[in-house]
Amino acid sequence: MTDLALNATGLRKQFGEKMAVANLTLQVKRGEIFGFLGPNGAGKTTSVKMLLGLITPTAGSATLLGQPLGDRATRAKIGFLPEHFRFHEWLKAAEFLDLHGRLHQMPKQTRQQTIPELLELVGLQDRAQTPLSAFSKGMLQRIGLAQALLNDPELVFLDEPTSGLDPLGRRLVRNVINQLRQRGTAVFLNSHLLSEVEQTCDRVTFIRQGEVLETISLHEIETAVPVTIRVGQPNEQLLADLAQFGNEVALVDGRIHLTLPDEETLPKLAHWLTSQGHTLYELTPQPVTLEERFLQIVGDQSEG
Ligand SMILES: Nc1ncnc2c1ncn2[C@@H]1O[C@H](COP(=O)(O)OP(=O)(O)O)[C@@H](O)[C@H]1O
Numbered sequence: 001m002t003d004l005a006l007n008a009t010g011l012r013k014q015f016g017e018k019m020a021v022a023n024l025t026l027q028v029k030r031g032e033i034f035g036f037l038g039p040n041g042a043g044k045t046t047s048v049k050m051l052l053g054l055i056t057p058t059a060g061s062a063t064l065l066g067q068p069l070g071d072r073a074t075r076a077k078i079g080f081l082p083e084h085f086r087f088h089e090w091l092k093a094a095e096f097l098d099l100h101g102r103l104h105q106m107p108k109q110t111r112q113q114t115i116p117e118l119l120e121l122v123g124l125q126d127r128a129q130t131p132l133s134a135f136s137k138g139m140l141q142r143i144g145l146a147q148a149l150l151n152d153p154e155l156v157f158l159d160e161p162t163s164g165l166d167p168l169g170r171r172l173v174r175n176v177i178n179q180l181r182q183r184g185t186a187v188f189l190n191s192h193l194l195s196e197v198e199q200t201c202d203r204v205t206f207i208r209q210g211e212v213l214e215t216i217s218l219h220e221i222e223t224a225v226p227v228t229i230r231v232g233q234p235n236e237q238l239l240a241d242l243a244q245f246g247n248e249v250a251l252v253d254g255r256i257h258l259t260l261p262d263e264e265t266l267p268k269l270a271h272w273l274t275s276q277g278h279t280l281y282e283l284t285p286q287p288v289t290l291e292e293r294f295l296q297i298v299g300d301q302s303e304g
């Protein structure tokens with residue numbers, strides 16, 4: 001069994017002249033909570049639709065759970081919350097989930113056990129007999145989430161799962177994702193909201209205008225520490241020597257900037273500077289927030 005939930009190589013989608021997704025190459029491990037982050041129009045939904053076999057890629061290939069796209073047995077192990085969900089509004093909440101359970105060919109007994117559990121998971125246990133036509137946008141989003149989890153999937157695609165949700169609803173989605181993490185379910189989360197991926201994901205890939213820009217582990221962000229240093233006499237030799245402690249060494253307006261691999265390097269650097277006879281006026285760690293990285297990588301212009 002492959003340990004990859006998803007493995008995409010050079011996926012591309014063109015709509016006429018429009019290059020929606022240029023060259024999508026990425027991997028998601030089983031059990032990983034993966035964020036796909038980019039502004040509106042970046043190509044997130046198009047990517048997910050290709051991966052789910054809902055639209056045909058112009059080029060490239062991918063596997064889900066080790067199987068090529070479109071494999072029916074694999075589809076049964078995948079959950080999907082679409083961005084724009086068309087609901088059967090005339091059905092009651094429990095009926096709606098029951099219909100989808102039947103589409104998954106779940107036995108009646110399993111449906112009868114699973115559906116109340118899922119309604120409870122998304123906080124709709126009191127609404128089982130309410131028609132979807134009477135649901136608010138946020139409630140529809142939550143019943144859609146329950147639908148995505150009905151078949152106890154090994155990999156779930158959530159396309160902007162918190163759109164239309166208030167802060168309580170957003171927290172509920174975070175809690176559900178954390179429960180999925182504990183169950184070892186891989187999650188592919190599309191979002192244009194930085195805070196959403198920051199709070200839930202293990203790793204995030206930035207996409208803009210169809211191009212994958214960079215993938216970062218959110219844990220790495222916390223370890224690397226950019227610092228600024230101010231010493232009495234900064235000189236070329238000192239800049240060269242500092243490369244042993246970190247990278248991106250630069251002298252800007254009399255202050256030295258560099259990025260240390262971790263916090264433990266900080267006291268070592270302070271000790272070394274004074275032991276070399278430098279007069280140390282300032283040694284300031286400046287951790288980069290995901291928001292700063294986001295703006296560095298994606299820029300602040302969005303397409304829509
Ligand atoms: N069916 C389509 N026909 C033509 N253009 C499309 C179609 N679907 C998406 N696009 C375009 O492809 C780009 C990416 O869209 P989309 O994947 O929906 O972005 P995101 O989900 O990141 O907001 C956008 O410019 C969008 O207008």
Ligand SMILES: [Mg+2]
Pocket residue numbers: 044045046083159160
């Ligand atoms: Mg989208």
